[in-house]
Amino acid sequence: MESQIKKLHQQLVSKEISCTDLVQEKLNLLKQNTHNTVNSLLDSMALELASKVDTKIANGEEIGLLEGIPFGIKDVYMVQGTYTTASSDLLKNYKSSYTATAIQKLLDAGAIPLVKENCDSFGHGSSSENTIFGAVKNAINPDLVGGGSSGGSAVNVAKYFTTFSIGGDTGGSIRQPAGYNKVYGLKPTYGRISRYGLMAYASSTDCVGPIAKSIEDIRIVLNIMSGKDVRDQTTFSSEEILEESISNSSTIKTVGYFKNFIESEAISPQIKQDFLATIDKIKAKGIAVKELDFFNADILVSTYYTLAMAETASNLSRLDGTNYGARIEGENLKDTYSITRSEKFSEESKRRIVGGNQVLSQGFSDEIYLKAQNLRDQISTRFSEDFNEVDIILSPVTPANPPKIGDSLNDPLAMYLSDAYTVGFSLGELPTLTIPKGTETGLQITADKKKDEQVLQFANFLNDIL
Template sequence: MDSQIKKIHQQLVTKQISCTALVQEKLDLLKENTHNTVNSLLDKIALELAVKVDAKIANGEEIGLLEGIPFGIKDVYMVQGTYTTASSDLLKNYKSAYTATAIQKLLDAGAIPLVKENCDSFGHGSSSENTIFGAVKNALNTELVAGGSSGGSAVNVAKDYTVFSIGGDTGGSIRQPAGYNHIYGLKPTYGRISRYGLMAYASSTDCVGPLAKSIEDIRILLNVMSGKDIKDQTTITSTEIKEDSILNNGKVKTIGYFKNFVNNTSIDPKIKADFLATLEKIKEQGITIKELDFFDSDTLVSTYYTLAMAETASNLSRLDGTNYGNRIEGDNLKDTYAITRSENFSEESKRRIVGGNQVLSQGFSDEIYLKALALRDQISDNFDKDFKEVDIILSPVTPNTPPKIGDSLKDPLAMYLSDAYTVGFSLGQLPTLTVPQGTSTGLQITAAKNQEQTLLKFANFLKETI
C-alpha cells in the first residue's frame, strides 16, 4: 500500500537520506511558502530531534516507523513551551504549559513536529480566513480558500511541506479542507482519540484526527493516537487496525446515500453528476446501493450551530485576560473583561459567543437549546436505523467547490451552509473519512461508531474502483 511514512522510514534506515537534511528541507519549504500556512515554526525543537534520530541510525540502533517523520500541528493543540495562539489576538503570545495527549503519543513514537499551523481562530470558520495571520490559500488555486478550520494543516500536507498533519474536527474542520485540497482527512469516532490539550470549541463533537496523502498513513496515525486517557473521561477503548484487515472489501455489501443531499437545490450540478456517476461505478462492482431518508440540510446546520455556539460560549468564558491571554486594562474589573474580550476576539468568534449566550439564556433555552438537544438524539437514532440496513454511507463532502478568498467573510450564512454535508455525522459522533476521489471536493465515507476498519477498507476499494 502507498505510504509516505513507510517510504521515508525506509530511506532513513538505508541512509539514503539523513533526518536532519529531511527536516531542514521541510522547514525551508515552510519558510518560503506563500499559502499562509505557518503560525510558528518549531525549527529548534525539530532539528534537535533530527540529530538524535541520525545518531541512532549511525550507531546501528533500530528506529520506530514514525521516528524522524516530520509533521504539522494545527495551532489549537498544546505543545509544551511553544506558542499556541488559536490564530487569535487574545492568545497571540501564549505559550503552552503542557502537551496534548494525542501529540505526546506522536512525540513518544519519535515523530518530529515542524510547525504550528494556521487555522480559523478557535476553530470558528469553514475557510481559514478568520485568522490574525492572513487567509490560508488553497493548495491547488491560491485565489480560493483552503477550507476550514484546519486549512493550514490540509495545505501543508497537500504541498508536501509536512508528511502528515494533525487537525481538529468539530463539524467538518478536517474533512472539508481535506476535500478542498484533494487529500485524506479522518474524523474518528468521538472519544477514540483523547481531546486533552485540544482547545475546546464544542466539547460534545470535538475530535482529533490526521490529514495525510494515503489511507495507510491514516491507519498508522490512528493506531498511534487512539486509546483511553485518564485525562479525558470521554475516551473509549479501541482495537488496533491491522494493515491486512483493510486490503479487501469483503464485508461491505450495501452502500447508502441520502437522497436529500443529492436533490438539494444548492448542490453544484457537477458535484451532483459526479457523485451519481460514482454510485453507478460502485453498483457495477456488485454492491447494493440504497437510498436513505435524512433530515434536511437546514435542520442539520441549525441544530449543529445552536449546540456548537452554546458550547463555545461556555468554553470561551474562561478567556478574559485574567489567567492568560492579552489583557487590556479598563477603568474597573468588569470594564477590563469587556474590553479584553471585545478587542481580542474576532468578529466571527464574537458572533458565535453572542449566539451561544442567546440560546442558553432564560426564555430561549427551552425553545431553542433543548429542542436542538432533542433533534441531536433523533439524528443519532436515524443513524442507528440506517446502519442496520447499510454498511457504509457515502456522501459528497461539500455542496459546492471552494469559494474565492473574501467571499465567505461577506456572507457568514453561506459559510455555515458549506458544512451542510459534514455536521450531521459530527452530531452522530460517527467516524467519517474524506477521500480525494469521486467529485472535485472528494467523497465522504461514514461508518457506524468504532468501525474505522470498515471505513479504511472501503476507502481502499474506492481507490481501486474510481
C-alpha cells in the same frame, strides 16, 4: 499500499537521506511558502530531535516507523514551551505549559513536529480566513480558500510541506479542507482519540484526527493516537487497525446515500453528476446501493450551530484576560473583561459567543437549546436505524466548490451552509473519512460508531475503482 511514512522510514534506515536533511528541507519549504500556512516554526526543537534520530541510525540502533517523520500541528493543540495561539489576537503570545495527549503519543513514537499551523481562530470558520495570520490559500488554486478550520494543516500536506498533519474536526474542520485540497482527512469515532490539550470549541463534537496523502498513513497515525486517557473521560479503548484488515472490503455488502443531499438545490450540478457516476461504479461491482431518507441539510446545520455556539460560549468564558492571553485594562474589573473580549476576539468568534449566550439564556434555552438537544437525539437514532440497513454511507463532502478568498467573510450564512454535508456525522459521533476522489471536493465515507476500520476498508475499495 502507498505510504509516504513507510517510504521515508526506508530511506532513513538505508541512510539514503539523513533525518536532519529531511527536516531542514521541510523547514525551508515552510519558510518559503506563500500559502499562509505557518503560525510558528518549531525549528530548534525539530532539528534537535532529528539529530538524535541520526545518532541512533549511525549507532546501528533500530528506529520505529514514525521515528524521524516530520509532521504539522494545527495551532489549537498544546505543545509544551511553544506558542499556541489558536490563530487569535487574544492568545498570540501564549505559550503552552503542557502537551496534548494525542501529540505526546506521536512524540513518544519519535515523530518530529515542524510547525504550528494556521487555522480559523478557535476553529470558528470553514475557510481559514478568520485568522490574525492572514487567509490560508488553497494548495491547488491560491485565489480560493484553503477550507477550514484546519486549512493550514490540509494545505501543508497537499504541498508536501509536512508528511502528515494533525487537524481538529468539530463539524467538518478536517474533512472539508481535505476535500478542498485533495488529500485524505479522517474524523474518527468521537472518543477514540483523547481531546486533552486540544482547545475546546464544542466539546461534544470536537475530534482529533490526521490529514495525510494516503489511507495507509491515516491508519498508521490513527493507531498511534488512539486509546483511553484518564484525563478525557469520553475516551475508550480501541483495537489496532491492521494493514491486512483494511485491504479486504468483502464484508461491505450495502452502501447507502442520502437522496435529499443529492436532490438539494444547494448542490452544484457537477458535484451531483460526479457523485451519481460514482454510485453507478459501485453498483457495477456488485455492491447494493440504497437511497436513504434523512433530515434536511438546513435542519442539520441549524441543530449543529445551535449546540456548537452554546458550547463555545461556555468554553471561551474562561478567556477574559485574567489568567490567559492578552489583557486590556479598564476602569474596573467588569470593564477590563468587556474591553479585552471586545477588542481581542474576532468578529466571527464574537458572533458565536453572542449566539451561544442567547440560546442558553433564560426564556430561550427551552425553546432553542433543548429543542436542538432533542433533534440531536433524533439524528443519532436515525443513524442507528440506517446502519441496520447499510454498512457504509457515502456522501459528497461539500455541496459546492471552494469559494474565492473574501467571499465567506462577506457572507457568514453561506459559510455555515458549506458545512451542510459534514455536521450531521459529527452530531452522530460517527467515523468519517474524506478521500480526494469521486467529486471535485472528494467523497465522504461514514460507518457506524467504532467502525473506523470499515471506513478505511471502503476507502481502499474506492481507490481501486475510481
